[in-house]
Amino acid sequence: MSFTSQVKSELCKIELKKPCCLRAECYGAWLFSKCFTLKEGSYTTENPHVARRMLELAAAGAGASAQLTYAVSRRRQPAYKVTLPEEQERRRLVNEFGHSGLEPSLRINRGALEDSCCQVAFLRGVFLSCGNATDPNKGYHLEFAAPYKNLANDLYALLGEAEAFRISPSLVRRPGGYGVYLKDSGQIENLLTFLGATGASMELMQVKMYKEVKNNINRKTNFETANMDKTYSAAARQIAAIAAISDTVGLSSLPENLQELAALRLNEPELTLRQLGERLGVSRSGVNHRLQKLLEQGEKILKEKGVDGVM
Ligand SMILES: [Zn+2]
Incomplete structure (x- = not known):
């Protein structure tokens, strides 16, 4: 009907x-x-x-x-x-x-x-x-x-x-x-x-609610996908920096805590800062701090080699 x-x-x-x-x-x-x-x-x-x-x-x-x-x-x-x-x-x-x-x-x-x-x-x-x-x-x-x-x-x-x-x-x-x-x-x-026609009106309301919930889920999924892209692009930058260190002075030249993080990042590019921290038993900000050091050093090398700004 x-x-x-x-x-x-x-x-x-x-x-x-x-x-x-x-x-x-x-x-x-x-x-x-x-x-x-x-x-x-x-x-x-x-x-x-x-x-x-x-x-x-x-x-x-x-x-x-x-x-x-x-x-x-x-x-x-x-x-x-x-x-x-x-x-x-x-x-x-x-x-x-x-x-x-x-x-x-x-x-x-x-x-x-x-x-x-x-x-x-x-x-x-x-x-x-x-x-x-x-x-x-x-x-x-x-x-x-x-x-x-x-x-x-x-x-x-x-x-x-x-x-x-x-x-x-x-x-x-x-x-x-x-x-x-x-x-x-x-x-x-x-x-x-x-x-x-209260029955029909109720049905309309229910369909509307269902559509809204579905939209919210889509929006959330889009948001998560966008965040994932962000994780990836940040990771790509870190990996480029780590690779530069590895190719020149070698990862063994790094302090132990940075070595550990560099190796992990190379193997697991999809991990978030929090997940990296969990693996290493370090806080999120601790991981961030160490990554900054790796970035600084790696990007300095890249700059010297004439690769200006990976990102
Ligand atoms: Zn009347």
């Missing part, structure tokens, strides 16, 4: 207790369905819960009887078609919310949203009929596909002024309509929770 379908199925389980909110959800769902007109049209969905909900909303919210038939979706999947076959039913639906069905440009009639409680129900209806939410594993994107420009503008304004949550949607022209969308994971989470 797609993430969109999961969200919608969850929303369809919400029981509408208040008649005002039931009407508001009916209004939102049908207004954005492309069937909110006196002309005959049909709404097709692959989600059986959404199809059933549209049918029930029309009946309970506007007293209009719709019909449910089987169809094939644009993706050639089994789907459900919801229609209002009788013109009087279509008229009843649009009149219920203060529309004539003949408007040249469809807008949201704010007067039909009686109370503030109805706003969430209205938006839920809109999402049911034209919403899409991308699987959070693939990316963060939630979009309302509004059929007409003014409806898109009105929805954009309504979402932006919602008091329960702060979201700032974007508006874009799409082939055959307009998109009102969110890209911020936090805002998508808020909206899903607000609409009542």
